[in-house]
Amino acid sequence: MDGVREFSWPVRVYYEDTDAGGVVYYANYLRYMERARTEWLRRLGLDQSTLARDPGILFAVHRIEIDYLRPARLDARLRVTVRIEEVRRTALGLAQSVLPEDEPQAPCCRGRVRVVCVDAERFRPVPLPAFITRRLHED
Known part of the structure; x- marks a missing residue:
């Protein structure tokens, strides 16, 4: 990957994130990954609410x-x-991973995500705008 080679976002596990067994409820890992993708886009200068408008x-x-x-x-x-x-x-x-800060070589989970660029009104796939493609390849 060009651009931001690997983006990392810190997360702290709160009581609300855990299940009856005292561990992170499985669906909350997806929330963590969503937040990291959002912050990654912000780091690239791509604000999702702005992109939805223009x-x-x-x-x-x-x-x-x-x-x-x-x-x-x-x-x-x-x-x-x-x-x-x-x-x-x-x-x-x-590709996304959730890693303990004290043991980053032993991930809690790993995932692969495919996100599609869609028209904000019709929700149909559209090509990635050239300015986004450029940002993804910048150093």
Whole structure:
């Protein structure tokens, strides 16, 4: 990947994130990943609410697969990573991981996400605007 090679966003596990077993509820990892993707776009200067107005596009999750490898617990400090795997005409393939800050070599989970660029009104796929493609390839 060019541009931001691997983006990382810090997350702290709160009580509200855990289930009856005292570990992060599985769906909350998806929330962490969504937040990291949003912050990654902001880092690239791409604010999603602005993009929805002009040029009138959204990024919609088309597919996500996730492997849960080990639990995270209350108060854990995590890093959520985003890395581009592929840039296509209308979509991005991203790899994401949720890593404990104290043991980053032992991820809690890993996932692959395909987001599609869609028209904000019709929700139909549209090509990625050239200025976004350029940002994704800048250093």
